[in-house]
Amino acid sequence: MIPSAFEYRRAGSVDEAIALKREAGSAARFIAGGHSLIPLMKLRLSEPSVLIDIGRVPGLSGVSEDGGRISIGALTTHADLESDPLLLAVAPIVAEAAGEIGDQQVRNRGTIGGSLAHADPAADLPAVVVALDAAIHIAGADGPRAVAASDFFRGLFEVDLGEDELITAVSFDRPSRAAYAKLRHPASHFAIVGVAAALTVEEGVCTGARVAVTGASTHARRLSAVEEALTGSRLDDDSIAQASAAASELGDVNADLAGSEEYRRAMTRAFTGRAIAAAASR
């Protein structure tokens, strides 16, 4: 219950945060809402020597749209995503997925940037940003850069983020039809399996699909075979079932008390079907 001791620095800007991190070295961690990090620190599974608080850095919070491109600041809380009028209107998948995270108290403090940077294999938002083909905007000593969400998640708690870098925003094009479906862990509320699907439909035919899964393996990833099977289909029950079946081609799959490998494969299939059906009906 008691974290190890650490030193505390508060950053007033992105540049200051990066400078503080460079100075403190590899045993330092950024903290925003802290809802990924503090639980680990309390169990002493994480013992950073310095915490750099970026929670008050101005300009990193909120949702905006510019020319069909939606941008979400890294410090935007899940609760803000859940109730954001713009997201509810044009990208409800994000609001819905955020609303499925943890519980109200967690959503009030946890941030999208923190969730993505921490990259828990069972977190909800990683699947959503991959399906939306979002760009993850990153600031570092060498200046800003952007990386595609599908390249950002690399492995178990492993992301394309340098030691002195932090996420500043996430942006994506206004999705046409997208939805997220999740099998909740009864205790933790994380995803045993969660699938996000974003579809482009023209005259009843699916002309483009991005489908991503979380919870099933080390990190959120695309289900390319499903995407291929969907493209050109009419999105009726049969074609959705057929496309979902391709979800089983996942590589290594997680196994734990909440679900064996076989069960997670089957659930990936089932929730792929549910996410696609929900997206198609949007």
Next chain:
Amino acid sequence: MTMQATPGRLVGQRVRRREDPRLVKGRGNYVDDMKLPGMLHLAFTRSDVAHGIIRSIDTSAAQAMPGVELVLTGAQLAEMIPPMPVATPFPAPDHHSVTPDRVRYVGEPVAVVVATDRYLAADAADAIVVDIEELPAVVDPERAMSGDPAVIHDAFENNLAVPLAPAGTGVNPATLEVEDESALNEAFEQADVVISQRILSQRLVPNAMEPRGVIARFEPGNDELTVWSTTQNPHIARTLLAAILGMGQHQVRVIAPDVGGGFGSKINVYGEDFVAAAISRRLGLPVKWIEDRSEAFMTTIHGRDVLCYLDLAATGEGKILAVKMRLIADIGAYEMVLTAAIPTLVAFMISGVYDIGVVRCDLTEVFTNKMPTDAYRGAGRPEGIYFLERGIDMLAARLEMDPAELRRRNFIQPEQFPYTTAGGMVYDSGEYERALDTALANAGWEQMKADRDAARAEGRLVGLGLSFYTEICGFGPSAAMPSVGLWEHASVSVERDGKVRATTGVSAHGQGHETTFAQMLADEFSIPMDDITIVHGDTGQVRGGTGTFGSRSQVVGGTALLLAASKVQDKMRRFAAPMLELQPADLSFSGGMIGPSGREETGVAFADVAAFAYVPIPLPPDTEPGLSEEAFWEPEGFTWPFGCYISQVEIDRDTGELELQRFVGVDDCGNVVNPLIVAGQIHGGIAQGVGQAMTEEAVYDEESGQLVTASFMDYAIPRARDLPRFELDHTVTPSPLNPLGVKGIGEAGTIGSTPSIVNAAVDALSGFGVEHIDMMLRPEKLWRLIQGGDA
């Protein structure tokens, strides 16, 4: 609808709790809320392996840390305090508060640090280096019984804590020798149908919301020890603390302030309590220890973990001829206060509510490398009722008979009470068919069945489950717990201002005794509830007591209180008689007055009699001044509440997720003092029973012996969204064994709900040839059955 507490007939009313104003405003007083001057903090270093021999413990780094006052290893503590006590008659291995030499489960304490604050204590405990030579661990009890791969206590061959102990038909109760099995054999030979099933009542973690905690303050000046503890039974705690510390009862005071739930897990006095007391005595300073939830998962007693090989013999018409249970109880690594006794309660339940001619129960208790088990809400009764009710549902399915009808055919009939079971239990009262009919009518059983069948025709996996429970409670005659006794104590004083102060030896930790007991006394004395104070949970203020567990508080504690009150009433009549120039026997209490029966308003005010009793001029003959009486009460037998639960579930064909859609219940706990509180007890009980059926299971890794479900991240206790609105009703069959006619309700919901839900899940999957599913009803398990695989 709730009503304000006003004078009048309060027993039976939904009176709001008097405890609540302080609790809803955050003004409760729990152990961790208290600070004493000079108080130090304890933290324990615990084993991270399940089984091994301690080679060395390096405490040097911890000792050098700032704020650290003392570090003690198990070996050092073993010189200060003896092994912990047990209160069962079975042989038990030494169980040290902090192990001196060998670890036998993950989380077992190996050292303790004492520091000036909680953060520093945690740092120091973390800095202790323990070198353990690992031994193989065994967590499967049937495997443990072979003595391979580990023998956990050298003196207990093949890990048998209690070797085979038979009970029931054909067994000599004195020698436990099986003398005549002919009736048993005959029943099974005559049977048209025999049901045989291996059934597990899995291991659970009690998880009271307040973790355990203790503050111990030894005062060297007067050799007195005060312990504030999260206990359900301060008097038992005092007895055990005094014994272990070698102190007199009068030197030890145990206080249970507000206690945040117990469910049996706070009956025990734990190693941390003894260590805190011993260290406070050594340092002459108060010390505090508060358990983390992670520690609670690993090191507060677990519940259940009883395996049953059930055989049930019946005729083709559904008459049950015999029930046989072979039980294997996995009691974990040691015996705590009641550990070995709890599985024996399973045997007491073997007949349930049915008139069964022949029963037989064989029990074996086994050590494994897990946290010890002990009493958890229901304690033996949920296991027994679950095994039996599953067997009966399997019989109904086999006979293609309505499970309600099958039960009806086997009920013990009202005229048979008091009823002695084939296993020797004496049931006080019961009218089972009335409860069954009420439940069926409230549920709309026939319509439910038709709706289920219609849903099935659409391919939906809807199932209905029915269960009927009784339970042994209201503990009880002292013979049931000879080590401490099972009576209860109460005192009632009417002060000179006419206010009443009563003490009770039962110790509420959520049950609302400050309210229910005040309701009773307000009625007895016919004065406002506000004039009555109920004191409990402090051995310094409450002269005697046993405690709150086994659904005994209202039955035993309530009756003791009633007896003490009636003694005071007798005395008040003696004082009032000369004031009214009437005979004491002619006087009654009503409307705040004591007067001639039926015309009390013509008498004297209650407060005036009280005042007179303290300045009695002249003193009535053969009467001492003052109004203070006490009573000890021990029941002559157990009470047996009962009830019927009906569940409707639906299983998601794609995922195996189970939804509890309806829950209909009828409980009979005899007379009810406060229906609001009784409803709350039933609700909470049901939720814990639902937890066992659907979401809770303590899992240890087969190889490493690590507790896999060691936090609320992995172990799901039910949340609000997991439960439906409960549809509850009750019947009233008073107990003849106490003047209140009450039976106890604390555990009923937990006992009855679990089998009804599992029965419903099995029913939902009956189309797949499923006859039984072991708990918990994991979605994957159900999904596999739907896929045609094994559960």
Next chain:
Amino acid sequence: MSVPISVTVNGRLHELEVEPRMLLVHLLREELNLTGTHVGCDTSQCGACTVLMDGDSAKSCTVFAVQADGASVTTIEGLSAEGGMHPLQQAFWDEHGLQCGYCTPGMIMSGVDLLDRHPDPSEQEIRRGLDGNLCRCTGYEHIVNAIRDAAGGAK
């Protein structure tokens, strides 16, 4: 290595020096003696430690006190004036929404956030809104009733 912070708790400004690792719940309980906020777990699940931070519910066991610098925190003790009761406190009492009382302060603080978001909540909204709070005593039904009651009657 202590850090100065100023935090408003129940309307009163406190200027304090805290160790960075001190959890907000310990600041409230140990430094400010506001022991109505409880600790029931160490993995941010049980919600017994729920307080309001700038009006939103938060688990004070998962916030460092330094993060609360400049914030306004409301605990169960600050919900109503001495001698009075907040409608939720009153409703928990009226509806028997508590037994042992340990989860109750967190449950009530979550109820405040819930009613703020859903002034007239459905049964489902209430039950979902309590996802972050565990109760082992009540089976939740009387808690749900209490929140409905506080919202202004049955729906």
